[in-house]
Amino acid sequence: MKIFTKSICALIATTTLMFGHGDAAPQKVDTKGLPEIGIEVVTNPFSGNEKAIEIGKTAFNQNCARCHGLGAKSGGIAPDLRLLTDGDDTYFLGMVRSGAVRNGNVFMPPFPEDIIPNSALWAIYSWLETLPED
Ligand code: HEC
Known part of the structure; x- marks a missing residue:
């Protein structure tokens, strides 16, 4: 019984750590239909690719909209990603992989490759490229 109680406590502690700030769990992106993209690729290989735009x-919506807004129209909490411009590819890659953490405050969590594979990252960028700025 004691062991049972302990594991329940551990489970609650873990769950609280993961969801304690009301953060939705990141969701692994299904990239079926897209080729794998290596880490060495630092500019968008999918511009205008319809499959990529759809997956993106x-x-x-699964991983970014809760802060950056539906349709990437920011409600003011996080930057408006429709405003990224040509040539922001490498910056975008860096932001998604590193997130924004300052003085221990997580403004944006980093997204590792097992959640957002490189192909999914560029798919998101390809979709953002299709959005008008207003
Ligand atoms: C928990 C909220 C949150 C989530 C989820 C989130 N972001 Fe962010 N993001 C932010 C905030 C806040 C900033 C501004 C960071 C700063 O102040 O340095 C930011 C900044 C950025 C920037 C830099 C924008 C600029 O104009 O400089 C990019 C690019 C970005 N996020 C992409 C994404 C993508 C793509 C996703 C989903 C995979 C995502 N973010 C998920 C909160 C979030």
């Missing part, structure tokens, strides 16, 4: 939209 879903991936964005």
Whole structure:
């Protein structure tokens, strides 16, 4: 019984750590239909690719919209990603992989490759490229 109680406590502690700030759990993106993209690729290989744009939209809604807004229209909490411009590819890659953490405060969590594979990251960027700025 004691062991049982202990594991329940551990489970609660872990769950609280993971969801304690009301953060939705990141969701692994399904990239079926897209080729794998290596880490050495630092500019968007999928611009205008319809399959990528479709996957990117879903991936964005699953992982980014809660802060950056539906349709990437920011409600003011996080930057408006429709405003990223040509040539922001490498910056985008860096932001998604590193997130924004300052003085221990997580403004944006980092997204590792097992959640957002490189192909999904570029799919999101491809979708963002299709959005008008207003
Ligand atoms: C928990 C909220 C949150 C989530 C989830 C989130 N972001 Fe962010 N993001 C932010 C905040 C806040 C900033 C501004 C960071 C700063 O102040 O340095 C930011 C900044 C960025 C920037 C830099 C924008 C600029 O104009 O400089 C990019 C690019 C970005 N996020 C992409 C994404 C993508 C793509 C996702 C989903 C995979 C995502 N973010 C998920 C909160 C979030």
